[in-house]
Amino acid sequence: MKTTKGADRIERVLGGFPVERAPATLLPAVLRRVGLADAYWRLDSPVGPVYIAHSKAGISMVTRARSADDFERSFERRFGRSVSAEKSLPPARVNALVRDLKGEGRRALRYDLRGLSEFEQAVLRKALEIPSGEVRPYSWIAKEIGHPGAVRAAGTALAKNPVPLLIPCHRVVRSDGHIGRYSLGGARNKRRLLEVEGAQPHVLERLAASGVRYLGNPEQKYFCYPTCGGVEKLVRSNTVRFHSEREAVTAGYHPCGDCRPPVARAG
Amino acid sequence: MMSGCAPDAGQVPRPGGALGFRLVLGQPEQYRGRLDRTMAADEGLKRRLADDLDGSFEELVRTYQDRLYSFALRLTARREDAEEAAQDAFVRAYRALGSYPPERIRSLALRAWLYQITLNVVRNRLRGKRLRLVSLDHALSPRGETAWEAPDSEAARPDSRYEESRRRADMATLVAKLPDRYRAPILLRYVEGLSLEEVAKVLGQPVGTAKSNVHRGVNALREALVASRREGVRR
Numbered sequence: 233m234k235t236t237k238g239a240d241r242i243e244r245v246l247g248g249f250p251v252e253r254a255p256a257t258l259l260p261a262v263l264r265r266v267g268l269a270d271a272y273w274r275l276d277s278p279v280g281p282v283y284i285a286h287s288k289a290g291i292s293m294v295t296r297a298r299s300a301d302d303f304e305r306s307f308e309r310r311f312g313r314s315v316s317a318e319k320s321l322p323p324a325r326v327n328a329l330v331r332d333l334k335g336e337g338r339r340a341l342r343y344d345l346r347g348l349s350e351f352e353q354a355v356l357r358k359a360l361e362i363p364s365g366e367v368r369p370y371s372w373i374a375k376e377i378g379h380p381g382a383v384r385a386a387g388t389a390l391a392k393n394p395v396p397l398l399i400p401c402h403r404v405v406r407s408d409g410h411i412g413r414y415s416l417g418g419a420r421n422k423r424r425l426l427e428v429e430g431a432q433p434h435v436l437e438r439l440a441a442s443g444v445r446y447l448g449n450p451e452q453k454y455f456c457y458p459t460c461g462g463v464e465k466l467v468r469s470n471t472v473r474f475h476s477e478r479e480a481v482t483a484g485y486h487p488c489g490d491c492r493p494p495v496a497r498a499g
Numbered sequence: 500m501m502s503g504c505a506p507d508a509g510q511v512p513r514p515g516g517a518l519g520f521r522l523v524l525g526q527p528e529q530y531r532g533r534l535d536r537t538m539a540a541d542e543g544l545k546r547r548l549a550d551d552l553d554g555s556f557e558e559l560v561r562t563y564q565d566r567l568y569s570f571a572l573r574l575t576a577r578r579e580d581a582e583e584a585a586q587d588a589f590v591r592a593y594r595a596l597g598s599y600p601p602e603r604i605r606s607l608a609l610r611a612w613l614y615q616i617t618l619n620v621v622r623n624r625l626r627g628k629r630l631r632l633v634s635l636d637h638a639l640s641p642r643g644e645t646a647w648e649a650p651d652s653e654a655a656r657p658d659s660r661y662e663e664s665r666r667r668a669d670m671a672t673l674v675a676k677l678p679d680r681y682r683a684p685i686l687l688r689y690v691e692g693l694s695l696e697e698v699a700k701v702l703g704q705p706v707g708t709a710k711s712n713v714h715r716g717v718n719a720l721r722e723a724l725v726a727s728r729r730e731g732v733r734r
Binding site: 268 | 578
């Protein structure tokens with residue numbers, strides 16, 4: 233069949249049909265249906281309302297925002313993918329953890345830490361091991377994950393924590409007693425969270441300011457971080473105070489097996 | 500789901516002038532240029548899909564959503580139907596990709612495959628019912644404005660832009676009236692700009708058959724165009 237002039241014109245007109253823009257609802261709907269979408273809840277927490285996003289891989293973001301729009305924009309900026317409001321209610325465990333910081337279900341939750349380096353993920357997973365009501369110094373995290381020299385890098389990794397509150401980076405403080413910085417609204421909120429958890433940050437700060445780093449148990453001759461096993465220990469009269477691990481070791485104390493304070497290796 | 504398929508007063512063919520502008524891609528050479536570019540982009544996309552489906556699937560949707568939606572819209576003529584069909588097509592594509600070994604994803608004729616899924620979805624949704632005769636450009640302009648709805652503007656804009664959009668609207672109505680066996684080939688070849696080989700893949704036909712369906716479709720359109728002009732003169 234020869235292409236005639238008429239056919240040529242027909243083809244040209246057809247080729248000029250515009251491409252229609254797909255509705256903005258199409259992509260989120262598809263991602264939701266295949267289980268790839270991030271969706272979010274807005275929940276109240278001890279530091280005010282927070283937005284909590286999750287994907288197929290787990291909880292992907294916890295943050296404060298002025299509005300849902302602000303949150304959606306900041307999520308998209310950070311991860312380059314879209315997020316939409318979740319219609320169903322959050323699991324009871326998430327609710328309890330965020331609202332009251334209660335429950336020890338943090339480690340049972342799945343977290344979407346894609347995009348973070350192996351080191352950063354190791355730092356965050358280590359922070360998950362710190363029990364409620366206790367704190368550890370940045371140097372403890374660095375040592376525990378096998379990079380004792382990377383204290384500053386551990387701090388940077390914690391500052392990048394995409395899921396604060398749930399991965400409790402607020403339980404990591406400076407060894408000189410300063411509470412340290414906090415991404416979810418600054419040091420004041422960090423102190424508030426520690427108070428809610430019963431870690432008594434003012435007591436810890438006073439203790440650290442006086443140079444005390446460890447507490448010892450004179451009967452069983454072991455020494456711990458001050459909050460190990462809860463702060464009640466601090467008020468017991470028979471605890472021994474140490475300013476360094478060297479002092480504790482010299483006095484014949486061995487490191488606690490639970491909180492694993494550092495010991496300079498002999499030789 | 501299928502409620503959109505019952506003809507009703509609101510669905511009377513309403514040729515609309517699509518006011519959105521786009522390069523006119525009628526020449527075969529231009530088709531080829533566009534084809535090469537998307538094919539090169541598809542190679543990278545297929546590699547990423549094969550390596551990390553969950554990580555790159557959103558890119559696939561972003562890349563193809565406008566085109567598959569447009570295609571579905573021109574087949575179903577209703578926005579809701581088109582959106583659902585495009586959604587279904589992407590969900591099916593995701594599930595299929597998840598079941599394919601990586602080599603198969605890498606060697607996929609991605610574009611033709613996606614149009615094929617979309618066409619199948621639309622056909623399944625409309626199975627047992629005739630596709631309604633509706634304009635392709637039915638209510639398609641961004642502001643809901645159409646050439647025929649705004650007769651005043653005819654005098655105000657007697658320019659080629661207006662003529663062009665009007666021609667397109669007329670053509671859209673004619674394509675919508677084509678029998679099914681010609682409509683899909685015509686849309687794929689000239690509106691979507693697929694190669695004959697791709698059209699054949701989408702339709703599941705030998706290239707020769709697809710080619711003759713495209714030609715017959717064009718002939719049918721030309722005859723319809725002549726007939727509609729004659730009618731216009733008589734009026």
